[in-house]
Structure formats: structure tokens, C-alpha cells
Amino acid sequence: MGVEALPRTIAWVAQDGADGVDGAVVRLVEQRELPARLVFWDVRCVEELEDAIASLAVRGAPALGLAGAFGVCLAGVELLSGAGDRRHGSESGFDAASHGAEAFLGALEPLARHLAAVRPTAVNLAWGVEQALGAVRAAVVQGVSARTALAHAIAQAQELAREDEVANRAIGAYGAALLPDGARVLTHCNAGSLACGFYGTALGVVYAAFEQGKLAHVYADETRPVGQGARLTMWELTQAGVPCTLQCDGMAASLMAAGKVDAVVVGADRIAANGDTANKIGTYPLAISAAYHGIPFYVAAPTSTVDASLPDGSGIPIEYRDAREVIDVEGFSPDVFNPSFDVTPAALIAGIVTERGVYEPGEILQALSL
Template sequence: MNTIEWTPAGLCLLDQRVLPAEEVYRTYTTYEAVAEAIRSMVVRGAPAIGVAAAFGIALGVQSSVAAGENLPAAFERICQTLAATRPTAVNLFWAIDRMRRKFEQAVADRLAGDELAQALVAEAQAIQAEDVAVCRQIGRHGAALVPDGATVLTHCNAGALATAGYGTALGVIRAAVEAGKQVAVYADETRPFLQGARLTAWELMRDGIPVTLICDNMAGHFMKLGRISCVVVGADRIAANGDTANKIGTYMVAALAHRHRLPFYVAAPISTFDLTLETGAGIPIEDRAAQEVTHIGSHCIAPPNVAVANPAFDVTPHELITAIITERGVAYPPFTATLRQLVANA
């Protein structure tokens, strides 16, 4: 599915806020509008945020060229606006840094005007194409870890909707199915934004992969009954020791999997690694609006003025993670050594 598409009219995004009830595509023509689309979760998922930000930068440079602005100053303003949208997913900052390097190279090569703007569009398109290829590689490496006949539990949405296509955690499941394995999925609903209920279930049903939707507080029950073979989740940032930030509730699932001696796998691209952080204690955790907890859609389900805490992510300690699946292979503990090895194998 095309969740992100560059068109002559601008950047077209599938609005994930209204799925599965409606399949609405919106076109964005300014970097400010792309930044707001990221902030408001029209587009979400760490790799997809990075791709959208890259195209947002390309849009901003196109406009700055047309307006005859001072490009270096305008470029920094564009990057800062996009970087301020969501703090946890490191892929956002990875993509911005890559676009910055391309801009600096283009300037050094004395590209200007439309040529420079087109060079940045091409770089954003390359990031998008590479993301799909990376997800397919993650899928191939991860499929070997999923037994034939397995039932996989996943949390949040780490599928085609969260990437430029195919997915990370769902990419592993898709690749296992493509390899001929019989695989079924239990999808946590993933409160409060319901990405599992609205997005993961929708994706898997479109693909004809058997999926059962469960409430977040049912995971332990089904593990105890022996209904779950393994857990596969995505990631928004992975520290040098393997501590992993992912959608809120992931830590709880990891702890339950550890209690029931089930493999707990994280599927993520190398761009999700943040080796500047020794542990997950340094990962910034985004706090989101109280209304996401007190309301479902426009319907209020809580007493007026109740105090609300709404962290969007939590950090799963590395000791609860069986392996981290990347496009360059599978990393096993001790992650401090194996993650650096994978990065060095560029």
C-alpha cells in the first residue's frame, strides 16, 4: 500500500487517524503542513516519520528556491521545524541529518535553484525506496525465527503503515507467510491510540493473514494458556546496550513474555539505533495530549477534569529481549557488542 507518495502536487499521505473507517489521502504542499501531519499522527511509525520528514525538507527547499530566500538559513529553519515534531523516534533525526548532508554536498557541488531542490527530492525518494528494501531484508532475517504453525503476538503497528511499505514487525510475519509457513497473529489493541485495533488488524486482514484482536490486558492470559508462540514488535529508538523504546505497553508485554519463557523479538532498521546513548535511560519519552486517553474519537469516556498521564512510549530493558532483527542480520546478547558489529558492517 502507498502510505507515502511524492506527486507533482505535493506529498500525499494516507491519513492514519481515520482508518479503518475511511481510507483518506491528503496532499501537503508545505513543510509546515508536513510537520503538523507528523505531530498529529496523520503519518506515524518511526521509519515512516523519517521518510515524511525527508520529503517535508524537499518541499521546504522547493518553496525557498521559488521565493528567492537565503537557502542556508531557510534550510536550518525547515530542519528545526521538522525536528521539533516528535522527540522519541530517532529515525526522524537520522533522516534530517541525511538530508542535511545531501544539502551540504549539493552546495559544495555548486548546485543552485531548481537543480538543488531536485537533488533533495531525489534524496528523499532514495530514503523511501531504501526503507522498503530494508524492511524486506528485516523480514527475511526474521522469518527464520518464526516457527511454522506459530501464533505471534504483536503490539502497536509496525507494518506497511509505519514504514514506507512492508513493515518491520509485520514484515517478519509477512516474510514467514511468503516462505510458506502457517502463521497467525494476536494483535494487542494498543491503547490509547488503538494502532493495533485500527491499523494492524486492518493491514493483516487485507493480506489474508489470520489475526485475532485482543485488549492489551489479555496478553498474559493467552500466554498462560499456551496460545502465543513468540512476540515480535517494532522500535522507535534502540540504545547501545539494547534497551528499546517502543509504543507504551511494550515493556509490559516483554515482562509477560519473560515470565512465560516466550521469545521476545524486536524488528527494526539500523537507522533506529542510537549508539550515542549507553542505556535506554537517556531516551526522551514523548508525552501526548490528555484527550487521547479521555476520549475515543470524539466520545468522552472519562470524568471531566480527571488528571491524565499519557506517555507515548516506554523502554524495554535489554535483558527482556531475545534478539533484535535488522536488515543486516539478527543481533543476540550481549547487545553492546553485537549492535556495534552490525553498524560496523555497513
């Protein structure tokens, strides 16, 4: 038991070899199985990974960034092995036996674009895809072989995983400094180790405060309709030995009114240039309640979640999901409104905690220039 005993959410696993290409799989925690059992899924092709992303077997913005990078590498392994020829040959025209690195890149790019579009709200997915593709492009310019170009992408993706943990621990340290001694923290959805490679963003703040002896208790919203708080956050906190209580989403304001919350800390799927923040549905009303009760509302996220191309939250694409997530009763099919995310205005956010420090929402672009 303890934070360090939590599983690594997503990793690149290959047979022994210098370049990491042979026998490669993306190993991820199958989060749909939690909390009943901890299951690892060895994903062997990019279509499988896309299914895992769409079905929430892997989710959380930073984890999706890693999935994007590893997914590009997995598609590259398929192309080089010939499996990609059979699976995508009519689209790419790539022949692993005779084509070089430039043709490899040309075949890889449309597969990468398709992967990046699987979940549109979380900007990290497209960011991770571009990080891996950029490594291939840079290698191609150097005149290397297709296999060597792929090895560069794998190395870049693995470096992103290492940087993810370093960033999350820094977010935790910066965020913990904002909390009072004996802090009682309310969180929403799951922005913990399961949403990253390891450690977490919002829960990274919790873990750091817990390790420092500053944390008294965590309250976790169940997070309707999929229940990430009930299934994932409570599982994580329990595994880590953090004192925690589950509540229904609609109970949060009453908890605040009772004086049992000192701070609200949530993650983010995309942050606009002005600090407007998209996060799991239900975050916006939580921020409103926190503002009414005079409770600071913090967003914890890596700088890779900031989308400088969007001036404000109105341009953030919102994913809508299946009505059956809300109600699945045989013979009854009411009209259902089921957005997966909402956008919290910057005015309701006390601070955005990044791996580079804590910023006022309107100053978040300064974090990108460091």
C-alpha cells in the same frame, strides 16, 4: 487482497520533470481515517506535514524518517517558489529571486530543525531530516544552484524510500527464519506497512512468514490509548489476508499462559547502544510477560533506528501526549499520565532483527559497522 496490494504510506509526487521540484506534494495515507476508509492526503507545505506528524496522520519510526526527508524537500520547494518567503521570510531572510544556494541552505536549516523536533522519541525523524539536509550541503559545496541543490535532496529522499522497502523485506526474511512452523505471533502497536514506506518491520516478519507458509495466526494488541493495533494493524493484516485476532492489551499474559503464543515481535522507535528499546507504551509489560512465560521477544527495526549516541535507554526522550487520548468525557478532567512510549530493557529482548541480520541486544552497534 495480499501484502503487495497494501498502499504506499508516503511518497513524493511531482509534475513531470527531471528534478522533481515543480508541483510537488507529499502524498500520505491519512491514518486517522483508518479503518473506516482509505484516504490519501496531498500535503503541500511543511507546516501541514508537521501537523500530520503531530496528529498521527502519519506515524511509525521508518515512515517518520521518510517524512523528515520529504519534509525538508517540501520546505525547499516553498522557499524556491516564494511561498516560503511569505511564510517564513521574517525568520529566514531568503529571497528566492536573488539568493543563491548557500543562502537557500541557511534558510532551510532552521525549518528542518523545527520539523525534526515535532516528535522527539522516534530518532528516524531527525535522521531523515539530516539525510536530506546532507544532500543539500554536499550540493552547495559543488557550487550548484539552489534548485539543483534541492533536486539532490529530492533524489536522496526518494532513494531512502526505495531503501526502506529493501530493508523491510530483509528484516522480514531474517525474522521469519526465527519462527517455528505454524507460528503464532503476538504483536503490539503497528509496525507494518503503514509505519514504513512499504512492507513493515515487525509485520514484515509476519508477512515473510506468511508468504513462506510458516505462519498460523497473529494476535494484535489493541494498543491503548490511541488504538493503533485495533485500527491499523488489524486493517493491514485483514487486507493482506493474514489470519488475525484482536485483543485488549491486558489480555496478552492470559494468551501466553494458555500456550497460544510462540513469539512476540514488535517494532522500535529508538534503540540505545546497549539494546534498550523505546517502543509504543505497553511494550515493556509485554516483554516482562513474555520473559515469565519463556516466550522469545524480538524487536524488528532498521539500523536507522539505532542511536549510538545513547549508551542506554535512560537517555531516550519520552513524548507525553494529551490527556484526552485516555479519557475525553465532558465535565470530567482527572489527572492523567499519558506517555506515548516506554523503554524495554535489553535483558528482556531475545534478538534485534535488522536489515543486516539478527543481533543480540548488546551487540547491536556491530550492525552499524557493516
